[in-house]
Amino acid sequence: MKLQFYNSVTSKKEEFKSLSDKEVLVYGCGPTVYNSPHIGNFRTFVFYDLLNRVLLQNGYVVKNVINITDIDDKIIDRVNNEGVGFKELTQKYERIFLDQSSTINILPSTFNPRASEHISEMIDFIKALMAKGVAYNIDGNIFFDTKEYSKYGKFVNIDDDNLSREDNELGKKHPNDFALWKAWKDSDGEITWESDWGNGRPAWHTECAVLGTQLLGDSIDIHCGGIDLKFPHHENESAQVEALLGNKFANYWLHSEHLIFDSEKMSKSLGNTLSISDLLTKYSAETLRLFLLSSHYRSKVSFSEKKLDDSSKMIDKINRFVNNVDLATIDINGVDYSRFHLDFLDALNDDLNTPEALGVFFDFINTVNKNINNDSMTDDLRIQSKIFINLFNSIFCVINTSSSDKMFIPKDIQNLASLREEMRSKFEWNEADKLRQMIDNLGWLIEDTKDGQKLIQKK
Ligand code: AMP
Ligand code: ZN
Numbered sequence: 001m002k003l004q005f006y007n008s009v010t011s012k013k014e015e016f017k018s019l020s021d022k023e024v025l026v027y028g029c030g031p032t033v034y035n036s037p038h039i040g041n042f043r044t045f046v047f048y049d050l051l052n053r054v055l056l057q058n059g060y061v062v063k064n065v066i067n068i069t070d071i072d073d074k075i076i077d078r079v080n081n082e083g084v085g086f087k088e089l090t091q092k093y094e095r096i097f098l099d100q101s102s103t104i105n106i107l108p109s110t111f112n113p114r115a116s117e118h119i120s121e122m123i124d125f126i127k128a129l130m131a132k133g134v135a136y137n138i139d140g141n142i143f144f145d146t147k148e149y150s151k152y153g154k155f156v157n158i159d160d161d162n163l164s165r166e167d168n169e170l171g172k173k174h175p176n177d178f179a180l181w182k183a184w185k186d187s188d189g190e191i192t193w194e195s196d197w198g199n200g201r202p203a204w205h206t207e208c209a210v211l212g213t214q215l216l217g218d219s220i221d222i223h224c225g226g227i228d229l230k231f232p233h234h235e236n237e238s239a240q241v242e243a244l245l246g247n248k249f250a251n252y253w254l255h256s257e258h259l260i261f262d263s264e265k266m267s268k269s270l271g272n273t274l275s276i277s278d279l280l281t282k283y284s285a286e287t288l289r290l291f292l293l294s295s296h297y298r299s300k301v302s303f304s305e306k307k308l309d310d311s312s313k314m315i316d317k318i319n320r321f322v323n324n325v326d327l328a329t330i331d332i333n334g335v336d337y338s339r340f341h342l343d344f345l346d347a348l349n350d351d352l353n354t355p356e357a358l359g360v361f362f363d364f365i366n367t368v369n370k371n372i373n374n375d376s377m378t379d380d381l382r383i384q385s386k387i388f389i390n391l392f393n394s395i396f397c398v399i400n401t402s403s404s405d406k407m408f409i410p411k412d413i414q415n416l417a418s419l420r421e422e423m424r425s426k427f428e429w430n431e432a433d434k435l436r437q438m439i440d441n442l443g444w445l446i447e448d449t450k451d452g453q454k455l456i457q458k459k
Helices: 039-057 073-082 086-103 119-131 204-215 227-245 276-280 285-293 305-325 339-349 354-373 379-396 411-425 429-441
Strands: 004-007 012-015 023-028 061-066 135-138 141-144 178-183 200-202 220-226 250-256 259-261 444-449 452-457
Touching: 004 250, 023 039, 023 204, 039 061, 039 220, 039 250, 039 259, 039 276, 039 285, 039 339, 039 379, 039 411, 061 204, 061 429, 073 086, 086 276, 119 135, 119 141, 119 178, 119 200, 119 204, 119 227, 141 227, 178 204, 178 227, 200 204, 204 227, 220 227, 227 250, 276 285, 285 305, 285 379, 305 354, 305 379, 339 354, 339 379, 354 379, 411 429, 411 444, 411 452, 429 444
Parallel strands: 023 061, 023 220, 220 250
Antiparallel strands: 004 012, 135 141, 141 178, 178 200, 444 452
16 A cells, blocks of 8 residues: 555545655654653654654655754743753753653654754744735734735634634734744743844744754655644644745644543643653553554544553563564565565555554464464464564564564665665765664664675664
């Protein structure tokens, strides 16, 4: 099956067509770093990772951004009310986010830009919007003028019932207008930057619009986030870029549904959160990851200990299967995928249908286990099992396969290595280095020998 995604703009599944043959550009809205991320945030971050891995499996090279929102009202409140340093606070929680992402086997992003390190680009961007006549100044607050941009309303029907009502107190002209820059006020303390309109700070929607276009380009393939970001955040991000540049900002907008706790969205502001570090005292990182991947990213999922216990049992079953297959002795080079593998890949290509893919994998395990129990295991089934374990783990990443045969090189790694070879032959060293880094991030080292590249799986 060809890769397809549900695009929130059209509310339909659409075949994925990348802007370039080689590289897919993906932006995911990252954490606001004023306290530790919770398991709900990680539902969204693991969804970004799933998307990344499925794109790699389809032979694409992924260039992605997950930004660090380090300028925000809640951060400013904590800094000014608790006497903690701005950088001390934000970099502490950024570190926790990055460490927990790695614990839960999320591949590193190409870029994790901090909003606070791109202020001058944000000021230039706002100036350009003002010059275009789509932004205005009220007492040092700069607003986007939605009445000057006829395409406003990509994600919702703009009528009087569908208004964002953000920053009403700052004196904006129309209800859906939104702040690009917020003028300094006493409660901001020392957190402020100079601009042509006086001191202040960029607003959130502008942070993401600028980081996306600066690091990935004017047009990107995929923009993603949790469903709460669809309106107004993504509407506003997209309106700014499209009003200024006149092109589509992102071709596909993907949104993950919420993790629910006690029938409400798990959220820092509601105070009903469970941190990853607390959960890790009771469950393995693999159990948390499997729990997050076992429902489809577009369905709501309620948190429950029972579901985590079920995931833990699934991990045990997978590990027993892996041990029974005796991976080390099996050579799978040159063997093609079977129907089971193709069904698994089809499920993932069908808008990242992880529950179905997981079902195919467990059907396969059950079939092979029957053969093992009847003493009728064949060489062919052993080979199919090893291929499936590697394939499954390249996406779900919940098994430690370090004991498996190091000679098997997954297709996505082979594709990245060939692309690197191509870049080297064209003397495009920067691109080649980036590809080496991506391969490294996926757990493989490249050695350049006189006979060409050699791939070695990291221990
Ligand atoms: P924040 O740190 O609040 O800016 O959120 C970071 C990301 O987590 C955003 O993409 C949110 O949409 C997402 N998010 C927040 N709460 C949840 C939740 N309960 N379930 C799934 N995703 C969430
Ligand atoms: Zn964003």
